[in-house]
Amino acid sequence: MSIKVEYLGMSLSIDELDGENLAYFKHCAEHNFHLQACADCGLLRYPPTTACPWCMSREARWQPVEGKGAVHAYTEVHHAIQPAFKGHTPYLVLLVDLDTQKGKPSEHEALRVVGNLTTPDGKLAPPDMVKRVGIGTRVRMVFSDVGPGLALPQWTIDEAARQPDKPWRYPQE
Numbered sequence: 058m059s060i061k062v063e064y065l066g067m068s069l070s071i072d073e074l075d076g077e078n079l080a081y082f083k084h085c086a087e088h089n090f091h092l093q094a095c096a097d098c099g100l101l102r103y104p105p106t107t108a109c110p111w112c113m114s115r116e117a118r119w120q121p122v123e124g125k126g127a128v129h130a131y132t133e134v135h136h137a138i139q140p141a142f143k144g145h146t147p148y149l150v151l152l153v154d155l156d157t158q159k160g161k162p163s164e165h166e167a168l169r170v171v172g173n174l175t176t177p178d179g180k181l182a183p184p185d186m187v188k189r190v191g192i193g194t195r196v197r198m199v200f201s202d203v204g205p206g207l208a209l210p211q212w213t214i215d216e217a218a219r220q221p222d223k224p225w226r227y228p229q230e
């Protein structure tokens with residue numbers, strides 16, 4: 058069954074033929090983070106796909122994965138292209154290296170999960186929080202409830218983790 062909801066006044070939908078994403082977001086709706094683990098080579102993958110990107114196997118099972126990691130890269134958006142985001146600038150789009158499977162299958166690889174920086178309750182982060190985050194910041198996954206059957210995986214500062222003294226940020230001001 059397809060999912061259709063509204064987020065910040067925009068319509069979001071996942072088609073019923075998109076089986077991998079429906080399964081992925083079904084777990085997210087329950088605030089659980091699951092990824093596909095390949096039944097042949099055992100590697101996890103993200104984003105959800107039909108076949109393993111490393112061994113091409115189509116057999117996989119869903120496995121719970123810890124939503125913790127460090128910021129690998131970020132974009133700080135000051136000029137929102139989509140009108141729905143205009144009231145939320147500046148906001149961050151984060152690419153986060155999960156601790157799970159970091160450095161596999163090669164030393165340069167990791168499961169890199171995209172999301173916005175949010176408060177612990179899943180609201181887009183205010184400017185003073187945005188300024189504290191850069192490459193290396195430790196984050197944990199939280200979920201933004203969007204509507205029936207859909208929650209978006211997002212990232213918030215992991216206050217319990219040891220943080221880098223000065224996460225790398227673009228020079229500003």
Ligand SMILES: [Zn+2]
Nearest residue numbers: 095098109112
């Ligand atoms: Zn595989």
